[in-house]
Amino acid sequence: MTWLDKLQHQSRQIRHRALDRHVRLGVTGLSGAGKTAFITSLVHQLTQGDCAQNLPFFAVVQQGRYLGGRLAAEQALTIPRFPYEHNVSFLQQQPPQWPPSTTGWSQLSLTLRYKAGQGLRSHLQSHSELELDIVDYPGEWLLDLPLLQLDYAQWCQFSWQLFATPHRQALAAEFKKLLSATDMTDASENQLKTLTDAYKQLLQQFSVTAGTYLNQPGRLLVPGELAGAPMLQLLPLLPEQVAQPSPLLQKLNSHYQSYRDYVVKPFYKQHFSQLDRQVVLVDCLSALNAGAAATAELSQALQLIMQSFQYGPSSMLRRLFKPQISKVLFAASKADHVTPEQHQALTLLLQDLLRQPLKQTTYQLAQTEAMALAALSASQSGFVEQRGAKQVCISGTDSATGQRISLFPGDVPAEVPDATVFAKHQFSFPSLLPLAVAVNANLPHIRMDHALQFLLGDKLR
Ligand code: GDP
Numbered sequence: 001m002t003w004l005d006k007l008q009h010q011s012r013q014i015r016h017r018a019l020d021r022h023v024r025l026g027v028t029g030l031s032g033a034g035k036t037a038f039i040t041s042l043v044h045q046l047t048q049g050d051c052a053q054n055l056p057f058f059a060v061v062q063q064g065r066y067l068g069g070r071l072a073a074e075q076a077l078t079i080p081r082f083p084y085e086h087n088v089s090f091l092q093q094q095p096p097q098w099p100p101s102t103t104g105w106s107q108l109s110l111t112l113r114y115k116a117g118q119g120l121r122s123h124l125q126s127h128s129e130l131e132l133d134i135v136d137y138p139g140e141w142l143l144d145l146p147l148l149q150l151d152y153a154q155w156c157q158f159s160w161q162l163f164a165t166p167h168r169q170a171l172a173a174e175f176k177k178l179l180s181a182t183d184m185t186d187a188s189e190n191q192l193k194t195l196t197d198a199y200k201q202l203l204q205q206f207s208v209t210a211g212t213y214l215n216q217p218g219r220l221l222v223p224g225e226l227a228g229a230p231m232l233q234l235l236p237l238l239p240e241q242v243a244q245p246s247p248l249l250q251k252l253n254s255h256y257q258s259y260r261d262y263v264v265k266p267f268y269k270q271h272f273s274q275l276d277r278q279v280v281l282v283d284c285l286s287a288l289n290a291g292a293a294a295t296a297e298l299s300q301a302l303q304l305i306m307q308s309f310q311y312g313p314s315s316m317l318r319r320l321f322k323p324q325i326s327k328v329l330f331a332a333s334k335a336d337h338v339t340p341e342q343h344q345a346l347t348l349l350l351q352d353l354l355r356q357p358l359k360q361t362t363y364q365l366a367q368t369e370a371m372a373l374a375a376l377s378a379s380q381s382g383f384v385e386q387r388g389a390k391q392v393c394i395s396g397t398d399s400a401t402g403q404r405i406s407l408f409p410g411d412v413p414a415e416v417p418d419a420t421v422f423a424k425h426q427f428s429f430p431s432l433l434p435l436a437v438a439v440n441a442n443l444p445h446i447r448m449d450h451a452l453q454f455l456l457g458d459k460l461r
Contacts, residue, residue, distance in 0.1 A: 022131040023459055024274055026325070029281030030139040030213050030301065031222065034333035034375055035102045038281055039134055040087040041375035041443050045452070046110060046132075047071065049442035055449035060460040065115040067127055072109035080225075082108035082136050091376070091443075095397070096434045104224030105137045105271065114460050130459055135275065140218035142305045144264045147217065149316065152242065152256040159216065159236035167210045167293035175202045179238050184246035192233045192251065196220075199235035211290025213301035219263055231258040268321040272308065277455050278325050278366075280305065281333045284349050285412070285429040292422035299353045299416060306354060309366050328368045329454055330354060335446050336374035337429045338409050339392045340381050343446075346372040348414040369454050374446040378432035382406075396432035405430065 027042075029035050045054060046069040051061045060066045075081055083106070087099035112130045147155060163172035178198055182191070203221050206212040215221050217234055226232060234255050242249055280302075287298040309328050311318040332350040335343050351370050379396035384406060395406040409429045413421070437443055 020459070021129060022133075023456065024133045024135060024276050025455060026135045026137065026272070026275040026278040027281070028137055028139045028142065028278070028305075029283075029333070030298075031207065032101065032286070033139065033281040033283045035136055035138075035281055036087060036099050038279065038331075038333070038375040039082055039108065039136055040084060040091075040099060041445055041448060042134065042452070043071070043082075043084050043108060043110065044088065044443050045445070045448055046112060048440055054442040054445070055452065057447075057449040058452045059457050060114050060117075061449070063117060065117055066460075067113040067115065069110050069112045069132075072111055072131070075107065075109055080104065080106040082106040082134065084108055091434055091437055092439060094436070095402070096436050098434060102136050102138055103222060105135070107133055107135045109133045112456075112460065117461055130456070132456070135271070137271065138218065138222040138224070139280065139305055140215065140222045141224075141267055142218070142308045143214060143216055143301060144218045145268070145308050145317070146304050147256075147260055147264060148320075152253045153239075155216070155256065156236040156242050157239050160239055162214060162297075165293055165297070167291070167297075168206060168212065171205050171210060172202060175199060176238065179241065182241075182248070184241060184244070184248045187247040187251040191248070195235050196233040211287065211294030211297075213287075213294070213298045214304065217259055217263075219259075226263065229263075231255050231262060234259055265320070268317075268323075273321040273323045275323070275325050278309070278328045279451070279455065280328065280330050282330065282350055282353065283334060284332045284346060284353060285334060285337050285427075287353075288413070288417075288427040289429055292417075292419045295353075295416055295422075299355070302354050309368075311366075325366050327455060328366045329451055330368065330370045331451060332370075332372040334374055335372040336377040336379040336394070336396075337432065338412055339394055341392060342412040343372040345412040345414040349412060349416065352415040371447055371450055371454075373448060373451055375448060376434055377444040377446050378434050396430070396435070399431045399433045402433070 027035050027039055045051065051058070051066055052064075055061045058066070071084070083099075090097045090099040110132045112132055113127050114130070116125065116128045150158065162168065163176075175198055178195070182195065200220050203215045207215055207221060217232075219226055219232055220234065223229075223232060234252065237249060237252060282298070282302065284298070287295045308317065308323075309325060311323050317323060330350060332346045335346055338346060347370055350372070354370070379394040381392065381394050383390045384393045385391075391408055393406050393408050395404065397403070398405045407430065410427065417425075435444055
């Protein structure tokens with residue numbers, strides 16, 4: 001794209017935005033929450049297959065006004081493109097595989113064509129267009145917002161309180177020992193590298209073995225384009241080490257400031273504040289599988305993430321970044337891992353994790369909604385006969401064994417269970433391989449049409 005093309009592209013975007021025909025939809029969630037699957041499905045649903053059959057609750061489709069969507073031919077070269085086609089090819093392998101997960105910021109632009117249902121345009125124009133930018137970014141980056149309100153010493157206190165929780169304590173012991181034996185007068189590059197590598201390794205261990213969610217700073221585990229940048233040399237010293245001035249403390253203090261100024265603030269200014277709509281995906285079932293401490297930590301992490309959407313008139317977020325997100329969908333992903341009558345409980349559980357009764361409420365300035373969905377349903381639901389009675393079940397391909405299974409995965413609690421329930425009951429919701437899909441066929445999903453209606457319905461009237 002030449003600079004002239006780029007300029008024309010930008011001015012067209014500004015024109016469309018001014019005419020309310022351009023929406024930037026952010027899709028986020030912590031690692032593994034289902035962002036890649038969600039965007040791949042969303043793009044497929046809007047551009048291929050038989051929408052009328054597959055998206056019955058999306059009003060523009062239901063009313064026969066949706067004329068189709070196509071991927072935009074051009075995209076600014078500076079923005080990584082979401083690898084949609086590559087992801088679809090994984091679903092079409094034999095046997096089908098899940099596409100690789102999100103590792104950073106990426107975007108895909110679509111043009112949606114529809115017939116206006118009301119107003120002057122419905123009489124004057126044969127069709128209207130909505131430009132849709134879908135923006136994928138790791139939810140871990142939203143966990144950095146609270147850092148703007150903590151100084152380095154407070155962040156160290158917070159981190160070590162967290163590392164004292166039962167599912168983290170034993171793993172953190174080694175790193176604690178390393179820090180205790182560290183010479184605080186040595187602020188050399190070598191020393192910083194050793195300590196940061198050890199901290200990064202600890203965060204990785206936390207995330208894979210202990211079912212943790214609240215891993216800060218967000219860019220250490222998911223660095224995106226900043227991999228290797230010096231301000232990512234960041235770790236929490238022990239609370240007693242931040243009480244005394246020292247060269248190492250001074251150095252880490254300055255890295256912490258740089259991280260806030262050159263990583264967190266630019267992300268909110270340049271990316272987050274450009275979003276109009278937002279989806280936050282949450283994998284509640286994996287947290288239940290991982291136990292009481294993991295579930296409590298998911299709730300804590302989600303509440304920190306929600307701070308990014310709580311921009312009342314006097315909030316710090318509004319003062320600094322002027323966000324303009326007007327709708328936020330909180331979605332419990334992978335609802336196909338449970339039987340359909342459990343979906344309502346899954347939605348209630350999500351609301352309990354968020355500590356917000358979200359349905360039909362206006363949360364500060366952004367309208368919010370919560371629902372259970374599956375971007376790419378990997379199961380079929382049905383019934384099996386058990387001792388003469390009909391038992392609801394799902395069937396699919398177990399991802400660990402590759403075998404077909406039919407099972408009732410269990411009840412979903414409608415609220416966060418207390419520790420005694422976890423002590424007596426091991427949740428074990430399955431993990432399934434995707435269903436085989438033929439080229440151009442509809443992708444099976446649960447409630448993606450409801451999600452589209454909430455997110456885009458008002459823009460396609
Ligand atoms: P990301 O890290 O947020 O991009 O997460 P992904 O979209 O890569 O999803 C992580 C994993 O969750 C996938 O590899 C699948 O195993 C599973 N997954 C995601 N979405 C769905 C879904 O709709 N149904 C099912 N059954 N599994 C899903």
